[in-house]
Amino acid sequence: MTSFKTLDDLEDGQRVLVRLDLNSPVEDGEVQDNRRFDRHAETVRELAERDFRVVLLAHQGRPGRDTFVSLEQHADILSEHVGRPVQFVPDTFGDDALAAIDDLDGGDVLLLENTRMCDEELPEEDPETKAETEFVETLAPVFDGYVNDAYSAAHRSHASLVGFALALPAHAGRVMETEYEANTAIAEREFDGEVTMVVGGTKATDVIDVMTALEDKVDTFLLGGIAGELFLRADGVPVGRDIEGMDLFDDQWEANEETIRGLIDDYGDQIRLALDLAFEAEGGERAEIEVGDVAEKDRAFLDVGSNTVSEYAATIEESEAVFVKGALGLFEDERFADGTVGVLEAIAGTDCFSVVGGGDTSRAIEMYGMEESDFGHVSIAGGAYIRALTGERLVGVEVLRE
Numbered sequence: 001m002t003s004f005k006t007l008d009d010l011e012d013g014q015r016v017l018v019r020l021d022l023n024s025p026v027e028d029g030e031v032q033d034n035r036r037f038d039r040h041a042e043t044v045r046e047l048a049e050r051d052f053r054v055v056l057l058a059h060q061g062r063p064g065r066d067t068f069v070s071l072e073q074h075a076d077i078l079s080e081h082v083g084r085p086v087q088f089v090p091d092t093f094g095d096d097a098l099a100a101i102d103d104l105d106g107g108d109v110l111l112l113e114n115t116r117m118c119d120e121e122l123p124e125e126d127p128e129t130k131a132e133t134e135f136v137e138t139l140a141p142v143f144d145g146y147v148n149d150a151y152s153a154a155h156r157s158h159a160s161l162v163g164f165a166l167a168l169p170a171h172a173g174r175v176m177e178t179e180y181e182a183n184t185a186i187a188e189r190e191f192d193g194e195v196t197m198v199v200g201g202t203k204a205t206d207v208i209d210v211m212t213a214l215e216d217k218v219d220t221f222l223l224g225g226i227a228g229e230l231f232l233r234a235d236g237v238p239v240g241r242d243i244e245g246m247d248l249f250d251d252q253w254e255a256n257e258e259t260i261r262g263l264i265d266d267y268g269d270q271i272r273l274a275l276d277l278a279f280e281a282e283g284g285e286r287a288e289i290e291v292g293d294v295a296e297k298d299r300a301f302l303d304v305g306s307n308t309v310s311e312y313a314a315t316i317e318e319s320e321a322v323f324v325k326g327a328l329g330l331f332e333d334e335r336f337a338d339g340t341v342g343v344l345e346a347i348a349g350t351d352c353f354s355v356v357g358g359g360d361t362s363r364a365i366e367m368y369g370m371e372e373s374d375f376g377h378v379s380i381a382g383g384a385y386i387r388a389l390t391g392e393r394l395v396g397v398e399v400l401r402e
């Protein structure tokens, strides 16, 4: 990451403003611990150990949603991960925030209130405009430097993500560095051997965008999940029952059909579809059917079948690099986890370069007892990961470039 200043370029003991992404699931008002805390703790711990006065900015939820809550609980959770106290002040840039910042000693860590509670944070405007907000103009002068560690939010042109980067010497945090390198690898790196991409999940437009952008970079796409069913249907297999709250096979089908057919016609040799599928039998147990035997108006399919898993695993074992976007089945239900777990275990069992992304999919790694260390990189980004895969530049990363 040579075109960015990193923590290595900061002089110890300064006062630094650090943007993290602690955006988390919230259940009944309770913020849920997750991998974002653990990853960012590394950056925070390093700065505190180097005697910086560390002030943290982060957001939670969006105004109007149940997940839009204070960061008070985040401070406690982060403190557990960092292994030292994380103070909290319920203010973003007012007198209370400034007084709390002023009170800090070297090695102290303070989290300010949810940046999205500040009116100037959210409207998406260019970095120059954001740098001129009262939020940035008030806080920036009390710091020596700005660190952005929030790769997973770097696609948003919000004040705390782009404004401070223009107002202060800007540096990439450790999470920013590793996420950037891994997530841009497919767009930026040349691999000598086969490059394989596992594509699944439920987000049809993401899948179409990624496949369209990466046709030249990827040798084989292994499809599963709802996304795979869209391709099977376009290929003439009568599958496609929508899951609750989605209408991919109904209203949206027409909008996507032509694009998917076009991808199959142009790049059919690179695209591998499921050979068999799994469903819930009458007794509730998992059952499988060959794709060729699926009849019109058949049931909902919840996973790829075992022949597909074996085939996909064999391709992965011969690959030099494997990227994962989306799950191959409803892995949250153990009966339908074989596809997702099968390909992840195949990746973990090889020494290929690998990146697993997408919030839901990477959760399968811990759910089924796999070790993150068996993968090249497990991303904590969702939207930013997709954008990186399609070669889009992230505004929050761009403003860090020297």
Ligand SMILES: Nc1ncnc2c1ncn2[C@@H]1O[C@H](COP(=O)(O)OP(=O)(O)O)[C@@H](O)[C@H]1O
Residues within 6 Å of the ligand: 200, 201, 202, 203, 224, 225, 226, 243, 301, 302, 303, 325, 326, 327, 328, 329, 330, 331, 332, 357, 358, 359, 360, 361, 362, 382
């Ligand atoms: N056949 C299927 N039926 C129902 N849900 C599925 C199926 N295949 C995959 N899924 C669901 O897709 C989700 C992941 O999809 P998506 O949100 O697109 O991926 P990510 O968040 O990892 O980017 C998982 O929670 C999984 O349960």
Ligand SMILES: O=C(OP(=O)(O)O)[C@H](O)COP(=O)(O)O
Residues within 6 Å of the ligand: 021, 023, 061, 062, 152, 153, 156, 359, 380, 381, 382, 383, 384
């Ligand atoms: O969690 C995030 O995005 P993600 O769910 O796409 O990973 C980021 O914190 C960005 O949040 P936002 O999509 O509300 O701007």
